[in-house]
Amino acid sequence: MRILETTVASPTTIEEAWTMWKSYDEAITFIAGGTFLQTKWEKGAAVPSKMLHLGGISEYKQIYMDTESQIHIGSFVKLAECKNHPLIIKKLPQLSQTIEKIAAPAVRNLGTIGGNIANQVGDTIPLLLALDAEILYLNKDGKQRIDLQDWSKMTEDSIILEVIIPFDNRESYLFTKKIGRREAFSTSVVTLAGKLTIKENQLCNVRIAAGGGETQPMRLRNVESILKHAPIVDSNILKKVYQTVMTEYQPVEDAFYSSNYRLKVASNLLISELEKWSGEYGGLYK
Ligand SMILES: Cc1cc2nc3c(=O)[nH]c(=O)nc-3n(C[C@H](O)[C@H](O)[C@H](O)COP(=O)(O)OP(=O)(O)OC[C@H]3O[C@@H](n4cnc5c(N)ncnc54)[C@H](O)[C@@H]3O)c2cc1C
Structure with missing residues (x-):
């Protein structure tokens, strides 16, 4: 692992994160739980010189169902919390089962659902694609909502805020x-x-x-x-x-x-x- 001098900014709100992000001229790496990035660094990838730590943001840490029967999972919800959440266990047990197979409890206590999606190879993604999930994200144009499959094709950086899963009662x-x-x-x-x-x-x-x-x-x-x-x-x-x-x-x-x-x-x-x-x-x- 190559360790260079790294500065980490730690916003506590999305607004603050956006202000900090805007203030950087060069590319910045988002970090939530850091568990995926850790695997990259262990394989020899350079530790970035500037990181924006999203894990301390107090918003987007909830799981709830809205009035249109869509399940919202905040990006910064830890994998372990998502797996054990009563709404997920009741309405989407397959997501709990998927998360159960990711790493070990210590990693699931740190890693987030947003980080699992944003790393582009996370194990929750196939299920979320099968469920027609959407992503609420933030970039320079503000907050946008887009199909997960289209989000993964985007080349421009964005912060994932929520994954939204339509829950349908059809057989x-x-x-x-x-x-x-x-x-x-x-x-x-x-x-x-x-x-x-x-x-x-x-x-x-x-x-x-x-x-x-x-x-x-x-x-x-x-x-x-x-x-x-x-x-x-x-x-x-x-x-x-x-x-x-x-x-x-x-x-x-x-x-x-x-x-x-x-x-x-x-x-x-x-x-x-x-x-x-x-x-x-x-x-x-x-
Ligand atoms: C021992 C070990 C075993 C693992 N096993 C598995 C496994 O079996 N299956 C699996 O899927 N994963 C596995 N992982 C990887 C990792 O734990 C998970 O993918 C986890 O969900 C990543 O979340 P994180 O918050 O730690 O992401 P981070 O490492 O913080 O970030 C991952 C990537 O997403 C970006 N990012 C993070 N949050 C956001 C956001 N809100 N918006 C935009 N970009 C963001 C970061 O810039 C980075 O590129 C393992 C990791 C370890 C250390």
Whole structure:
């Protein structure tokens, strides 16, 4: 780890953070829990010379449901708090399960949900993509709200303030799976999530997203399209889904796993979830 002289500004409100951010001429690194950045520094990345510590901001630390049944999670909510929050346990247990698989309690007590999303490879992202989550963020144009998938394509810096998840009561099958080297405390080979929404015995909405390791999570739109238009999820469709994941998903390889291995894991994982689902629903006829 290269340690240079670093200055850290610690605002206590968003307004103060914005004023401090504006006052810098050069690029500044945001830091919340610091647990992701720590992994980068341990691998040899230079510690930035200027940081804006967002973890001391008193706002955006709540989780609540608004009158339109949307769940708001403040960016600076710690992973552990999010995992154990009664609203999340009741309405979105899959998010609790996803967080349970991230690192260990000590890391989850420091790391934030905003940091997990902002690092672009966090394990919560596939599930949030499957849930059509939106991001409330702050940049020079003020506060803006945007789909998570569009936020992740933005090149301009912004501070994430909230993740907003539409909660719909329609019958749906929501799943999330992480395959790591061990059952717990392991980086992800593949993290997969999906939401299959059923209306009048038809699949009316399909979301499938995959990520893991250094791969930026992505929606698998071709796979979604096959499932949405399939009259029945049978072995032919599953074969098509498998082949499409193999061509559509583009996992990054690292020292431990090849891209091809990650592809096979993602495809098998999805087929296994779809089989489980179609077993529950007895296949799906339009
Ligand atoms: C031992 C260990 C194991 C880990 N295992 C996992 C794992 O299994 N799965 C996983 O997903 N992660 C894992 N992590 C990474 C990390 O703990 C989580 O991703 C955590 O949620 C990051 O949150 P943070 O607040 O610590 O982010 P930070 O490290 O503070 O920041 C992460 C990135 O996001 C930016 N950022 C932070 N907050 C904001 C914001 N509000 N707006 C805009 N940008 C922001 C920072 O500039 C930085 O680029 C692990 C880390 C460690 C140390």
